[in-house]
Amino acid sequence: MAIDHAEVTPERVAAARRDGDPLAGDLAKAANVLYHDWEADSYDRKWSIDYDQRCIDYARDRFVAVAGTDGWPYRRALEIGCGTGFFLLNLKQAGVLDEGHVTDLSPGMVAAAERNAAGLGFTVSGRVADAESIPYPDASFDLVVGHAVLHHIPDLPVAFREALRVLKPGGRFMFAGEPTRYGDAVARRLSRATWAATTTVTRLPGLRSRWSRPRAELAESSRAAALEAVVDLHTFDPAELAALVRDAGAVGVRTVTEELTAAWFGWPVRTFECAVNPDRLGLGWAMFAYRSWQRLSALDRALSRFVPARFYYNVLITGRRPADR
Ligand SMILES: C[S@@+](CC[C@H](N)C(=O)[O-])C[C@H]1O[C@@H](n2cnc3c(N)ncnc32)[C@H](O)[C@@H]1O
Structure with a gap:
């Protein structure tokens, strides 16, 4: 309605x-x-999204971690909840897929994704669409992907049935960037503490003029945070998510979790970046943050032999539509 x-x-x-x-x-x-x-218009800046080698590697590595390299390039691919096109456009640059189609519930995001695709010289078709009713015929795609979208969708069983419906028999889906229950609880606490500490310290005389964000921008951030808190609908237990996806009809379902210490570092860093005057943080800071995140992610991969999967922050999931249905 x-x-x-x-x-x-x-x-x-x-x-x-x-x-x-x-x-x-x-x-x-x-x-x-x-x-x-x-x-939509400030999203790429806010989340350090780009279409450079750093982001190509990030998208490709997430894909390989859970779904491997079989079947590359997928001929026809759809992204749901594409945002500004970050995941599909970087997967395309990495050689994972050929023909790209992007959909999102937000018209502003679809327009941003089309702009970014054109900037890269790609022809990508975009549509405003709800993941719970995907406006494409059955068996349209070889690959369906999404990044940081599942936790926003109210009815996940319906959305997964839709993803499987638009896949060709034997086609693959792959979703990444979804928060686990435990990882999200820790990240939110760390982010709240970082916000409180940073906005207090940057108000001190002597720091205020150089480090503090203008009041109007901080108020805007707080309003955005209030709305953001109600658009994040789910956090996941990896085993429960896999069961939900199998119940929707998928086969060959596999989950991987990533980022333990990397998330404990990454969320406070992201919050700090939102709380201070962005002119104070240059490329040097961005590279420090990215390289530290990479090193901690490598440590987390080593720790995964000992630490249960559900304690990690991100869950990735893949599977297929059965080849005979
Ligand atoms: C956190 S953003 C992620 C965007 C992009 N995938 C990325 O990783 O940068 C989530 C996106 O999902 C979209 N979205 C939310 N609910 C949706 C739904 N029911 N169907 C399709 N897209 C949805 C939002 O509009 C938003 O663009």
């Missing part, structure tokens, strides 16, 4: 969810559109 955007306040969305209101799913989707339309 159509929701009047004036009704979509963080409080209303949270109350609908808490009270089991039948409109909770539609309100969450409307909040997603508001929040992501609002973020």
Whole structure:
């Protein structure tokens, strides 16, 4: 049903969810559109998204970690919840896929993804679409991907049935960047503490003029954070997510988890970057943050022999539509 955007306040969305209101799913989707339309033009800057070797490697490595290199390049691929196109466009640059189609619930994000694709010289078709009802015929794609989208979708069993429907028999899906239950709880605590400490310290006389963000920008960040809190609908236990996906009809399902100490480092860093004057942080800072994250990620891979998968921050999942259905 159509929701009047004036009704979509963080409080209303949270109350609908808490009270089991039948409109909770539609309100969450409307909040997603508001929040992501609002973020679309500044999203790449905010999340250090680019289409350079760093981001190509990041996307390719996530794909290989869970789905390997069999079948490259996938001929026809669809991304759901594409945002500004970060995942599919970088997978395309990495040689994982040929023909790309991007969809998102937010019109602003689809427009940004098309702009980024054109900037790279790619022809990519974009559509505004809900992952719970994908506007493509059955068996349209060899590959369906998504990054940091599953935790926003109200009805995941429906979304996975849709992803399997639009895949050709034997086709693969792969999703990455989804928060685990434990990892998310730790990351949120660390981020809250970093925000409080940074905004307090950068208000001190002597630091304020150079390090503090303008008040209006901090207020905008706080409003965005309030809406963000109600668009994040799920965190995952990897085994439960795999069971949900098998129940939707997938075969060959596999999950991998990543980032333990890397997330304990990465979330405070990201929050710090949002809280201070961005002019103080140059390329040197960005490279320090990225290289530290890489080193800690390598440590986390070594630790995965001892630390249970559910303690890691990110879950990645892959599987296939059965070849005979
Ligand atoms: C956290 S952003 C990630 C964007 C991009 N995949 C990336 O990794 O940069 C989540 C995206 O999912 C989209 N989204 C949320 N709910 C959706 C739904 N039900 N169907 C399709 N897209 C959705 C949002 O509009 C947003 O662009």
